[in-house]
Amino acid sequence: MTDYPQILFKNRRPDETVFIDDFRKTGGYSGLEKAIREMTPQEVRETVKRSGLRGRGGAGFSTGLKWSFFPVDQPGEKYLVCNCDEMEPGTYKDRQLLSADPHQLIEGVILSAWALQATEAYIFIRYAYEQEARHLERAIAEARAAGYLGENILGSGWGLRIHVHRSAGRYILGEETALLNGIEGVRPNPRRKPPFPAVRGLWGRPTTINNVETLANIPHIITGGADWFKCLARSPEGAGTKLFGLSGHLNRTECFELPVGISLREVIFEVGGGIRGGKPFKACLPGGASTPYLTGEHLDVAMDFDSIAAVGSRFGTAGVTAFDADTCMVAVTLNLIRFFARESCGWCTPCRDGLSYVQWLLEELEEGRGGKEQIELLEHQRRNITGRAFCALAEGAMGPLDGLLRLFRDELEDHVRKGRCPFRA
C-alpha cells in the first residue's frame, strides 16, 4: 500500500495512547504557541478560511466561513462546542483519533477558542466512548498543569475552561442544536433555525459547534500554513487529509488517514484490500449511513465533497461501508431506514411517521409481499420527506433510499416479480 502523509495519525501506535510528553516531542502545542505569540485571532481565522478546511462531521461546510459568522467582539460568554457524538453507522474515525492522540483535539479546541475569543468550551461525547472520555479528562488535566489551559494562557491574558459532557445515547444528539439542548439538560429535539447557534446557542449565547476531526486539524493548519494544507489533497477542489473509516465486506476494515481526493477505486481495492473472498464489488456508502450509494461505475470518482456531490452522493464523514455482489440492496436499505426510524426524535411528522412508513414498505418488498405500487409509494415518500422535515435526520435517511431507487430499481422489481428476496436461498 502506498505511503500517505500522516498528519492526524502521525502519533498513532497500535493499542497505545499518546499523552503530553510524547505529544510535545512531535510538535504538540507549537501551533497554539505560534498562534498566541505571533498571530492575531483574526489572522488565525483567515488562515483557516484560506486553508479550504471543510467540516469533517458530515455536512462539509467551510470551517472558516462558519467561524466568520461568530460575533468575536461581542462581550460576555461565548462558547465553542466540540461534537463527538459520532453515532452515524459506518463512522468511527473520531474514536480512533481520540484513542491515539487526545491532546491533538485539546490543542485544537484551545487554539480555535482563542481564535474565536470564546470563553468556555464543551466536548460533547457519546455514551459508548467512555474510555476516550477518560483520555480527554487526563489530557485536559495535563494541559492545565502545563499552562495551556486555565487563566492567562501563555501570558495572553485570555483564559479557557474545557468541560467534558457525557451523553447517554441517541443519534439525534449529533444534530448541532439537539446537542446544545442535550448539554442544557432539556429534551434534545432540534431547535428551529434561525437564529443560528452563532447568534443564539448554548444558554442563548453565541456558540460555534465543530466536529472532533475538524478541530484536530486546526493546529496543523497554523504550523504548516494554509497553502501546505490545501496541497495535502489530491484534487484541486479538496484540502487536507481525511480519516476514512473502512467497514463492511472489505478485507481491511480499519481507519486510515488518506489524502482528500483519493479515488474510490484506490480506497476499495488498495487501501481496503478489495472485497472479502475475492467477490466482486457491488456498492458502498461513501460517507456514512446517510449518503446515497456509489457503485462500480463511480470507482474513479475523487473522494472530495464536490466530486462526490456531482455524482449524486455525499462525502459525509468518509465512513466507507462496502458491499459484495451477493448483498441485497433492499435489505441494506431496510437496515439503514430501521436505524433512522428508531433514532427519530419524533418531533416532526415527516420523520416520525414517514420513516416508519418507508420501513414498512421496504419490509413488505423484502419479504416478497410488495407489489409495484409499493415501489411507487417509496418514490412518493422520498419526494414527500425530502426538504420537509425539521432537521437533517429524515433528509439523511432519504440518502440510501434515493440510491436504492436510482441505482438498484431492478433489484426492487426483481423482489416483486419473484415474490421473494432473490438473494436468499
Place this chain on the structure above:
Amino acid sequence: MNKLLSQSELDTFRAKAAASAHPRELIVDLLRAIQDHHGWVPDEGIELAAEILGLSPLQIEEIATFYDKIFRQPVGRKVIHVCDSICCWATGSEEVAGYLRRKLGIDFGETTADGAFTLLPTCCLGACGDAPAMMIGLTLYGRLTPEKIDAALEKEKSRSQESGVGSQGKTS
C-alpha cells in the same frame, strides 16, 4: 445515606448544582450516577435528581425517557448491547444475536433468570471496523465469534459478581 447514591456523590452533586449557573446541565451525569449505583433509575431516582437540581420530577423524567442508555426499569447486573447497524449487520450481527439468545435463553428486552444479563439491541457502537460488535456495561467487544462471545460472558459474569448491582458504568 441513600441507596441511590453514595454520600460523597450526593455531596458532590449538591455542591456542583449550587455552584452552577445552569444546574440542569447535570441531569444526564446525575441519572448516570444513580444508574451506576443502583443498576437502573427508579422513580425515587427521578425525584432525588429533581430535588438536587431544583427541578420538577417531570423535567427529569422527560430526559430520562429520551436516552436509550438510561434504564427506567430493572435490568440485569450487566446489560449486553448488540449492535444491529449496517456494518455489524453486513458482517453477521444477526448470527451474533441468535447465538446470544440461545446461549442466554432469553430474547431481546429480557433478563436471564439469575439476573446476570439483560439483552438489548443498540444502534452503532462506533466499532464499525471491528464488526460485529457488542458492548457489555461499558466494555466493547469486537470481531465477535461464538468463542469470543463465550469468553466475554464468562469474564463479565465474574466481574459483575465481584462488583454486584449497579455495575453498568464500570469499565475494565
